[in-house]
Amino acid sequence: xxxxxxxxxxxxxxxxxxxxxxxxxxxxxxxxxxxxxxxxxxxxxxxxxxxxxxxxxxxxxxxxxxxxxxxxxxxxxxxxxxxxxxxxxxxxxxxxxxxxxxxxxxxxxxxxxxxxxxxxxxxxxxxxxxxxxxxxxxxxxxxxxxxxxxxxxxxxxxxxxxxxxxxxxxxxxxxxxxxxxxxxxxxxxxxxxxxxxxxxxxxxxxxxxxxxxxxxxxxxxxxxxxxxxxxxxxxxxxxxxxxxxxxxxxxxxxxxxxxxxxxxxxxxxxxxxxxxxxxxxxxxxxxxxxxxxxxxxxxxxxxxxxxxxxxxxxxxxxxxxxxxxxxxxxxxxxxxxxxxxxxxxxxxxxxxxxxxxxxxxxxxxxxxxxxxxxxxxxxxxxxxxxxxxxxxxxxxx
Amino acid sequence: xxxxxxxxxxxxxxxxxxxxxxxxxxxxxxxxxxxxxxxxxxxxxxxxxxxxxxxxxxxxxxxxxxxxxxxxxxxxxxxxxxxxxxxxxxxxxxxxxxxxxxxxxxxxxxxxxxxxxxxxxxxxxxxxxxxxxxxxxxxxxxxxxxxxxxxxxxxxxxxxxxxxxxxxxxxxxxxxxxxxxxxxxxxxxxxxxxxxxxxxxxxxxxxxxx
Amino acid sequence: xxxxxxxxxxxxxxxxxxxxxxxxxxxxxxxxxxxxxxxxxxxxxxxxxxxxxxxxxxxxxxxxxxxxxxxxxxxxxxxxxxxxxxxxxxxxxxxxxxxxxxxxxxxx
Numbered sequence: 001x002x003x004x005x006x007x008x009x010x011x012x013x014x015x016x017x018x019x020x021x022x023x024x025x026x027x028x029x030x031x032x033x034x035x036x037x038x039x040x041x042x043x044x045x046x047x048x049x050x051x052x053x054x055x056x057x058x059x060x061x062x063x064x065x066x067x068x069x070x071x072x073x074x075x076x077x078x079x080x081x082x083x084x085x086x087x088x089x090x091x092x093x094x095x096x097x098x099x100x101x102x103x104x105x106x107x108x109x110x111x112x113x114x115x116x117x118x119x120x121x122x123x124x125x126x127x128x129x130x131x132x133x134x135x136x137x138x139x140x141x142x143x144x145x146x147x148x149x150x151x152x153x154x155x156x157x158x159x160x161x162x163x164x165x166x167x168x169x170x171x172x173x174x175x176x177x178x179x180x181x182x183x184x185x186x187x188x189x190x191x192x193x194x195x196x197x198x199x200x201x202x203x204x205x206x207x208x209x210x211x212x213x214x215x216x217x218x219x220x221x222x223x224x225x226x227x228x229x230x231x232x233x234x235x236x237x238x239x240x241x242x243x244x245x246x247x248x249x250x251x252x253x254x255x256x257x258x259x260x261x262x263x264x265x266x267x268x269x270x271x272x273x274x275x276x277x278x279x280x281x282x283x284x285x286x287x288x289x290x291x292x293x294x295x296x297x298x299x300x301x302x303x304x305x306x307x308x309x310x311x312x313x314x315x316x317x318x319x320x321x322x323x324x325x326x327x328x329x330x331x332x333x334x335x336x337x338x339x340x341x342x343x344x345x346x347x348x349x350x351x352x353x354x355x356x357x358x359x360x361x362x363x364x365x366x367x368x369x370x371x372x373x374x375x376x377x378x379x380x381x382x383x384x385x386x387x388x389x390x391x392x393x394x395x396x397x
Numbered sequence: 398x399x400x401x402x403x404x405x406x407x408x409x410x411x412x413x414x415x416x417x418x419x420x421x422x423x424x425x426x427x428x429x430x431x432x433x434x435x436x437x438x439x440x441x442x443x444x445x446x447x448x449x450x451x452x453x454x455x456x457x458x459x460x461x462x463x464x465x466x467x468x469x470x471x472x473x474x475x476x477x478x479x480x481x482x483x484x485x486x487x488x489x490x491x492x493x494x495x496x497x498x499x500x501x502x503x504x505x506x507x508x509x510x511x512x513x514x515x516x517x518x519x520x521x522x523x524x525x526x527x528x529x530x531x532x533x534x535x536x537x538x539x540x541x542x543x544x545x546x547x548x549x550x551x552x553x554x555x556x557x558x559x560x561x562x563x564x565x566x567x568x569x570x571x572x573x574x575x576x577x578x579x580x581x582x583x584x585x586x587x588x589x590x591x592x593x594x595x596x597x598x599x600x601x602x603x604x605x606x607x
Numbered sequence: 608x609x610x611x612x613x614x615x616x617x618x619x620x621x622x623x624x625x626x627x628x629x630x631x632x633x634x635x636x637x638x639x640x641x642x643x644x645x646x647x648x649x650x651x652x653x654x655x656x657x658x659x660x661x662x663x664x665x666x667x668x669x670x671x672x673x674x675x676x677x678x679x680x681x682x683x684x685x686x687x688x689x690x691x692x693x694x695x696x697x698x699x700x701x702x703x704x705x706x707x708x709x710x711x712x713x714x715x
Contacts, residue, residue, distance in 0.1 A: 008545035031445065035545035042541075042549075114621035117441065171467040174545040175438045271467050278398075278464040362468050393609040409640070449638040449682060483701040487637025487709045506702060514708070 002186075007179045009172035012140040013079075013105050013165070014039035015179075016147035018049045019187040022077045024069035026054045026062040030084040031117055032169035033107035037079065059084040063091035063102070070100040071208055073199035075151070078102065081169055082109030085123040089130075095162050096131030097220060098208055099227070101154030101194070102162040103147065104132075107173040108270075110359050118360010119168040121270060121322035125333050128299050131224050133163040133231065135297040136270040140177040143167045145248060148191060152238045155194050158230045164299075168271035168321075170360065182246050190245050231300045253302035254309050258284060259291030264375040267310065267338060268319035269295040272356070272363045276319070279368030290372055298334075306341040315350040315375045315384070321357040331355055331388035352384040356391040367391050399461035402570055403471035406454040407490065408480035410446030415539045415550070417480050419557035419580075421454040422548065424564065427575035428458040436463055440470060444544065451484050458570050476568060478560060479503060480529075485514040497522040501563050501593075503529040503556060508596045519599060527563035527593040529556040533585045553580025559589025566593050629679070635662075637709040639683030641698040647673055649695035656687035656696060678707040 007015065013036045017025070025044070027037040043049040052069075056062035059080045066076040080088065085106055095102050106124045110116040121136070128134060133150060137143035143165070150163040167173055198206050212220065232253070239252040258280050259265060266276050273294045283290050293309050293316075295302075310316050320332025329335045335353040342348040354371050357363045371391060378384045404424060408417025418439065425435035440453035455471045457463055473493050479485060482504040491498060498521050502511050505528040512518050530536075537555040542548030553561065558580045565573040573590055577583050623632065643656075656665040656674060664677040665687060688696045701707070 007547070010545035011547050032544065035543075038544075038546050168467075170441045170469075174441065175436065175466060176545075177466075275465060275467060362465075365465065388608075390609040393611060395610065409638075449640065450635075451637055481640060483640040484637070486701060486707070487639075487711065489710055489712050492712065504702075510702065513705070514702070516710075 002180060002182050005179055005181055006176045007140050008035065008174050008176045009137065009140040009143045009167045010035035010107065010174070011039050011176075012144040012179050013147055013167070014043070015181060016144045017077050018043050019182070019184060020075065020148055020151050020191055022049070022051050023074035024052045024054065024066065024076045026056045026065040026069075026076070026078045028056040028059055028062050028080070028084065030059070030081045030109075032109060032173045033079045033081045033105060035173070036105055036107070040077075059088040060091060063088040063095065063104070066102045066104075067091060067095050067098070067100065070095070070102045070196070071098065071200050073194065073196055073201070075155075075194040076102050077105070079105035079107070081107045082123050083112050086111065086126065089127065092127055092130035092132060092162075094209065097224065099160040100162060100196070101151070101160060103150055103154065104162070104164050105147070106164050106166045107169040108166060109169045116359055117169065119170055119271070119321070120357070120359055121166070121168075124164055124166045125298070125322040127164065128333070131161065131228075132299065133161055133297065134166060134299040135164075136295075137165070137167040137172060138271060138273045138294070140172060141179045143172060144179055144181075145242065145246070145250070148187060149238055149242050152191050152242075153231070153234055156234050156238070157197065159227060159234050160196070161227060161231070166270070171271035186245050190242060228300050232302065235297065251296065253295070253297055253305045255294045255296065256309060257292045257294065259293065259309075259312070261289055262291035262312075263289045263314045263379055264317065264372065265290065265310070265313050265315075266292040266317050266319055266368070266371065267295065267334070268292065268321075269298060269334075270321060272319060272321065275363055275365060276368055279365050279372070282365065283369065283372050288372060288376065290375075295334075298337075301337050301341070303341045306338065307345050310338065310342060310349055311345045311347070313349045314379045315352070317371050317375045318351065318353040319357070319363075319371070320353050320355050323355070323358070329353065329387050335387070350378050350382075350384050352378065352387050352389065354389050354391050358390075361392075363391070398464050399459050401457050401459040401463055401465075403474045404456040404458070404476040404478065404564075404570075405471045405474040406456070406478040406480065407484045407488065408452055408454060409448075409484070410443075410450040410452050411448040412538060413480050413536050413556075414446050414452065414543065415537050416555050416557045416560075417452065417454040418542055418548070419537075419552045419555070420478055420480070420560055420564075421456040422542075423552050423557065423561050423576055423579050424456045424571055425458065426552070426579050427571040430575045430578070431572070434459045434462050436466060439543070442469065446543075451488055475499065476501065476564065476570075478564060480556065480560065482506065482511070485511055489517075490515060491517050491520050494520045496520055499523045499525065499567055501525040501527065501560065501567070503527060503560055505531055508594060521598050523567050524596045524598060525563050525567055525593050526596070527559055527589050529559040529563075529589060532556075532559040532588045532592065533582060551581050553586065554582055558582040558585035559592075562586040562589025562591075563593035566590050567595055634679050634709055634711060635682055636679045636707060637711060639681060639701050641683050641685060642678070642681060642701055642704070642707070643676065643685060643687050643696045644699045645674065645676065646695050646697070649693050650674065651693045651695075653692045655690040655692055659686050659690045661686065679709070
């Protein structure tokens with residue numbers, strides 16, 4: 001029976017994974033994602049979920065266990081946060097290259113040093129080149145939905161890729177919000193069982209991961225590059241189907257909010273989108289023509305959709321909650337991707353970036369208002385003042 | 398945006414963590430029944446809890462949707478609830494309180510003793526002392542609801558119940574009857590309500606017990 | 608590029624001075640609900656409290672004739688009361704004493 005409950009992001013993720021009838025879970029505790037494993041352990045212990053629950057000896061072990069299990073044909077789930085994500089780094093490319101749809105939940109946490117639990121997207125973003133799908137949730141409801149959506153996309157025979165399902169640590173993972181839990185029957189209709197084409201099976205022996213030469217290596221790379229070209233089509237199909245079965249209203253890649261006649265927009269992903277929506281409403285009430293564009297998938301980056309969406313505006317403020325030290329813009333990573341997407345657009349908007357929510361800081365409504373002022377001034381001056389603003393630490397705009 | 402009423406609960410790690418969470422969760426569930434918009438969450442940086450460390454739990458109640466959902470603290474608490482009385486010596490309890498606030502303390506000592514330890518009591522209009530330990534006699538310990546987990550132990554079986562009764566006595570934000578439908582120890586809730594000693598300070602008027 | 612206000616400064620690379628005798632950045636006296644109280648007449652300087660305290664809050668004084676209690680870091684675990692061989696230590700509620708107020712602004 002579908003029902004409305006109040007759950008934190010971690011608990012919502014655990015519910016989604018349970019309903020997806022996951023078969024192998026490998027856990028290792030790290031704050032803030034741990035509660036998801038705590039909930040799953042309870043479910044396995046009391047018989048609600050029939051899955052193998054393996055205690056990894058570290059994050060690297062978590063991913064390795066899932067690699068093996070997925071290769072043998074099991075639907076797998078694991079997760080981590082912060083430096084746990086980077087500890088398992090070695091395993092990401094092999095899992096992606098082996099075309100195994102392992103799913104990893106990342107509840108963001110700032111990378112050390114020294115030891116900050118607050119949410120920053122850098123932990124997951126630093127893995128964006130490894131060949132996994134990646135996207136953020138704004139609320140516990142969206143976290144729940146994203147897990148199911150990603151299993152279906154990742155396991156589709158045209159895709160066969162692993163997925164990072166990300167949510168901001170504490171903001172989404174710990175603060176409870178309203179979640180509509182569907183029926184198991186709806187989930188079963190949406191998500192067919194996992195059927196890999198070449199599982200490890202003694203009856204039909206195969207070898208995974210042999211040694212190859214460089215001239216073969218390039219072909220391996222091209223296989224995955226080709227897969228990523230197929231992904232957007234599958235994402236659109238799957239999100240449509242999800243909306244139909246569960247009664248939601250998601251856009252596959254970018255969602256626009258009050259952008260009708262907007263001249264300036266915020267471009268962002270994750271938890272702070274929720275606060276930004278309220279800021280946009282208040283600024284609109286004061287007569288400012290502002291909207292926001294939210295990104296649901298950062299890998300594959302929806303270049304076409306972003307270019308189409310953003311080219312309508314005069315100035316775009318990319319709200320970065322991750323760092324790319326020494327990167328081309330000396331700020332975060334989203335601005336690089338946005339500028340690349342907009343490069344060929346004939347009349348492209350002004351773009352700048354705001355380092356906000358870094359280290360897990362809250363982004364206040366007043367800070368969004370400040371960012372809007374900066375963007376409005378850029379439109380008036382027909383140029384941006386700077387390309388990177390550290391919000392809260394700049395002299396008055 | 399309508400005013401967000403903030404309630405901050407101070408408690409002790411591990412031994413009284415569940416009781417602190419119960420107070421926050423029961424207050425918001427009771428306000429939910431009246432159709433209000435609520436949030437209940439733990440202070441993130443006080444956790445992971447160690448035995449006896451002072452910790453905060455938060456409840457927020459508003460007539461309209463709460464916009465700053467993603468926040469770490471209650472900046473301007475109107476009501477501060479103290480689950481272990483020794484905490485009054487250890488932290489600046491009323492930090493952020495604007496004026497005419499309420500302080501509810503689980504104590505068997507006189508209000509004068511408690512006030513002695515609260516230097517900025519000029520911010521208070523009401524002090525409530527309730528001997529929750531005496532009324533209930535137990536502080537339940539359960540970790541199922543920590544750190545984003547789902548609480549499976551039920552609310553209000555220990556000292557949280559009389560504390561909630563004491564809070565209901567001095568505020569309109571929640572109704573005693575709604576709390577009675579949520580806590581396990583309804584007797585403790587009512588005794589807390591009746592036995593709580595309400596002292597008005599700084600020219601505030603005493604609220605009559607309903 | 609940006610200005611960091613003085614009250615928000617963080618030491619270079621997050622490197623902080625290491626405590627030698629005490630760590631003033633980590634006062635934990637407010638963890639106490641009960642405190643150990645010593646009756647020097649009964650105390651025979653067996654040093655159990657000094658040895659057993661997990662936070663080294665009992666120390667022999669300079670003259671070597673009394674053990675001294677550190678109220679800033681005692682967390683009220685009462686192990687010393689338990690281990691005292693001569694009944695010189697008893698537990699008393701923290702609110703019975705007006706001294707020993709910690710009153711932190713931020714918890715850490």
